[in-house]
Amino acid sequence: MVDAERLKKNWSLVAAHGDQVPLYFYSVLFLTHPETRDMFPMNMAAQRDKLVTALGAVVSNVDTIEHVVPALQDLGRDHRKFGALRGHYPAVGEALVATLEHFSGPHWTPAIAADWTAAYGLVAATMADAADEAAHYTPAWWDAEVVAHDRRDLETAVITVAPGRRFDYLPGQSFSMCTDLRPRVWRQYTPANAPRADGTLELHVRAVDGGEVSTALVSLLRPGDALRLGPATGSGLTLQQGHGPIAMIAGGTGVAPMKALIEQLAAAPRPTSLYWGARTPAGHYCLDEMRALAAAYEWLEFTPCADEDLFGAGVRIGSPAELAVADRRCVGAAVYLCGPPGMVEASGKHLVASGVRAEAIHFEPFGE
Ligand SMILES: Cc1cc2nc3c(=O)[nH]c(=O)nc-3n(C[C@H](O)[C@H](O)[C@H](O)COP(=O)(O)OP(=O)(O)OC[C@H]3O[C@@H](n4cnc5c(N)ncnc54)[C@H](O)[C@@H]3O)c2cc1C
CATH class of the missing domain: 1.10.490.10 (Globins)
Incomplete structure (x- = not known):
């Protein structure tokens, strides 16, 4: 014992x-x-x-x-x-x-x-x-190929990846990935789409300062390059059963799992509000796509936000957690929270201090 x-x-x-x-x-x-x-x-x-x-x-x-x-x-x-x-x-x-x-x-x-x-x-x-x-039903890793590399700005790329064989995952899960540009160094990334008929995965990658893998993925990776994927893991952000409202709070590339969850919710919609914060205007790297989703789904409300008034029209001032609380979108809602570790920690504290039950908060920090 x-x-x-x-x-x-x-x-x-x-x-x-x-x-x-x-x-x-x-x-x-x-x-x-x-x-x-x-x-x-x-x-x-x-x-x-x-x-x-x-x-x-x-x-x-x-x-x-x-x-x-x-x-x-x-x-x-x-x-x-x-x-x-x-x-x-x-x-x-x-x-x-x-x-x-x-x-x-x-x-x-x-x-x-x-x-x-x-x-x-x-x-x-x-x-x-x-x-x-x-080992009875999955390979040790999945070989995959980059089919598109869309560099949105200096820091961020939207990368489309095609696994060579069926790759199962749930929206909100992540998987580790390795590129020949940085052999044997694995990092976690999160699909920004629900599973598609053609099996492709959309990844949103932000280059962190001095980052070994993320800088290579954003600035050196090209269509046709090979990648290795580990199995999908994590349950922090997967959709919990229920019918009630959902409040999504995202920072930076933390919007990726939210987009995947929204695509999943399209099959069985629930009132959903997404607040997406960024530190710089370029940090809102897929603003048009997210606005198009909100225009297509009447059950989805989308609020891009930022701490400073440097952003374009339609971007509210404030942190995503503060605005979601102020708009009373977290009352009785399942809250999904994702972004850089500091943002996730501060948002979680703010939500709890504002009366949101800790059990209602589902989160995943994009940390180490
Ligand atoms: C579950 C999970 C899912 C993730 N999904 C995504 C995703 O979809 N898109 C994405 O861009 N990233 C995601 N990440 C972060 C990603 O795994 C790497 O941590 C990130 O790309 C940096 O790796 P690197 O090798 O470039 O940095 P490293 O060389 O490991 O680190 C360089 C420096 O950056 C700091 N650092 C490391 N990670 C971060 C970070 N996330 N934010 C700020 N500073 C950091 C380190 O402390 C170090 O000082 C996720 C992380 C987790 C745990």
Whole structure:
């Protein structure tokens, strides 16, 4: 039986060492199991540390592990794209325990070692089982081709991608993607369309300052280029059943999943209001398309907005969350929230402070 309190205490001791932890972990892993090195990018600084994040989630929920099982299953299915096999999990477990022991120093005891081995065993089994099951019906990754690359401005491109075989997803889900321009570096992107008969996916990509992948996707990618897609994951923004009104609050490319959800809602409409904020006029990179959707669907109300008065006609002043609350569009509504991490956090706080129930807020930050 794992002692949850002991594990949490030990984890906070280790996690206090910050970036040192994944750094040490990968050094041990590559030294003891050099065959795993090829699964990772050349530049390890670009490696988002999902493992450490996942461990943090497991540890903070170790007494209610069922809450993290779906996320671990997603992670296991997703890791097939790296070539991760059941046989690799023990190597990771050994490197992990060595890392935890190193950072625990004198606090490391046989009982803590046993707790970690048990907790990791559960994580590994959940991930590997989900991966094995997925292998029966889906590929480890989808090869895809860029069929259109529409650069809207310096920062943003709308990219149309054709997967080589059927790619299932729900509007609001995301998937990881890798380009040969940045080998083995994967980042998450979100389709801006509901599934289409021809299977194509529309992606809205904003280049972040100094961003390794996003700058390449926006400025270097061309039609005909190859991409690899991981499986669709996430349930934060998928449409929950119901008949009531919907309030959508988006910042920047966070409008992409909202557009996909609107296309899905067209089959069974509900009163929907979309507030879309941008920091610069160019940030409203698909204003005409969104206005055309609102003109086509009488159940959809669309409000582009911005903090400053630098924008054209029809753009209201204020943050999307403030305006949605002020217009009383969140009262009794299911609220969907997406955008850069800071915007999602600030909007969530504003909504809750304004009386919106936390359970009514569905969100996905476009963060790391
Ligand atoms: C579930 C999910 C869905 C996403 N969907 C989309 C999408 O549809 N379109 C899209 O453009 N992006 C999306 N993102 C963000 C995307 O995955 C990348 O984080 C982003 O493209 C930056 O990657 P990079 O390699 O260029 O930056 P990196 O080289 O990893 O980072 C460079 C610098 O930018 C910072 N940074 C990283 N990401 C962001 C960010 N999102 N905003 C601000 N600063 C950042 C980093 O802290 C670092 O300082 C999504 C993220 C998640 C988690």
